[in-house]
Amino acid sequence: MFKILYKKPNISSFKAIKEFQKENNIKKIGHTGTLDPLAQGLLLVATDDDTKLIPYIKNKDKEYKVEMKLGFISKTYDAEGPIEFFSHYQPSNEEVLNILNSCIGNIQQIPPCFSAKKINGVRSYDLARQNKSIDLKPINVQIYSIDDIEYKYPIIKFTTKVSNGTYIRTLVNDIGQKLNTGAYMTFLERTKVHNLSINDSIDVAKLTELPIIKISDLNIIKNLFYGLNHDFDLNNNSYLLEYKSKIIGIIDIQNKNITSRKLFGNTIKEILKGN
Structure with missing residues (x-):
């Protein structure tokens, strides 16, 4: 199952996901991207066998509502601080519009020091809290809009659609530097994830954008389940396997041979048990 959760502010994504897991007696759960504790909004999670589909999700773009405050800077780039005064300068409406528009496109970002990025196996925020030197490499991201x-000085609000891996806190900090005022993020809400909003139904096939092989012969399912091959006579690709509208796994095919398989064992066992 794929499910969209709405995370409230001032709670970690890990805690929100674990609470959902506990409330629904889910054995295994995964996610497609967390939110900072101060942020709120959508988390896309996968449960049980569907966690195997997460690496195959194609569109990982996200949309956010953002609020930022000028005149100050923050070590965390958000209201968690510590926050320091930076400038009394008040940019004009035209300056703000020009700088925001200049951020659209393919850009490079340096992740915040207080982030979950790993440096030699250690989380960046752990090093930052110990006041250790941190060398984070720039990453390529895209700001679509x-x-x-x-x-209204000192507050700027906007909506932005960005590629996967974009740090909105860094975007806010960079805007503040370009405006010569400094800035930090005061509010963040993720309103879309993978083009899904809170009330959307989730079509796994569209989410992964993988072609589907529909299987009606139980013998084929049994052979795949027990490690035997089957000649599907298909082009090189990854494919979803479907039986009676149920996704039962993923296979990779190269030169008509199955090179790897990620089968949903529990789902297949239920199918075979029922037949």
């Missing part, structure tokens, strides 16, 4: 801009 910045819309719904509202500006």
